[in-house]
Amino acid sequence: MRMNTKVVRLDLGYYSELQPGFSQQRHYIAPYPQEEASHFVRRLLAYLIMYEQQPQLSKTATPGKEPDVFVQxxxxxxxxxxxxxxxxxxxxxxxxxxxxxxxFFISELDQPKLQHLPYQMNAHCYHFDEQQLLQLQQMLKPHMRLSVWRDTDTLTIADGEHWLEFLLQLAALH
Known part of the structure; x- marks a missing residue:
């Protein structure tokens, strides 16, 4: 399913146990042209995981040439x-x-694809349950209101109707 909006307005309430404090901000996030919702939801999840580091989302879909989300x-x-x-x-x-x-921020279904890659000291991976990614995809709307709580090993996302808890384990690439 393709994203059917040019811009997603995200009203985000964010609390972190790692850097205590609550922030409430509005963000405008543009899906890539012709971007699949399953791809966009992984970019959104990566953005939320990296949120305290003030990440940026890439404006163009060029896998490998530019990151999907980055900190400079x-x-x-x-x-x-x-x-x-x-x-x-x-x-x-x-x-x-x-x-x-x-x-890497990937579905558990893509995890075996990483096995062929050579070991890189500075490469790591978060992998997520496919069912949870589908549930997060159902939360996508042109105007989203999300509450996010970040603990050391979990990211909890709620939108008033749904509640998801993602386990966060950053593993080295083998």
Whole structure:
């Protein structure tokens, strides 16, 4: 299913146990042209996981050439490169060269695809239950109101009707 909106207005209430404090902000997030909802929901989830680091979402769909979500320093160096797709060996090496860390945000169904990739010291992976990703996809709307709670190993997302808890385990790529 393709995203049927050009911009998602996200009213976000965010609380973190890691950096105590509550923030409430409005964000405008643009799906890629012709982006599938399943892809967009992984980009949104990556954004929420990285939220305290003030991530940015890529404006163009160029897997491996640009990250889907990223954190840059003041010199435009990638501190963190986030990808919601499994990259080829060549693109992974490029990402690892350009960034201090590379994080994958993928479905558990894509986990076996990582086995063929060579070990990279600065590459890690979050993988998520496919059913939970589908439930988060059902929460997508042109105007979303989300409450997010971040603990050390969980991310809880609620929209007033649904409530999801994602286990967060950042694992090294083997």
């Amino acid at each position: 320093d003041t010199d435009a160096h990638f501190r963190l490169w986030g990808s919601v797709d499994v990259l080829s060996d060549k693109k992974l090496r490029r990402a690892c060269h350009l960034a201090d860390e590379v994080w």
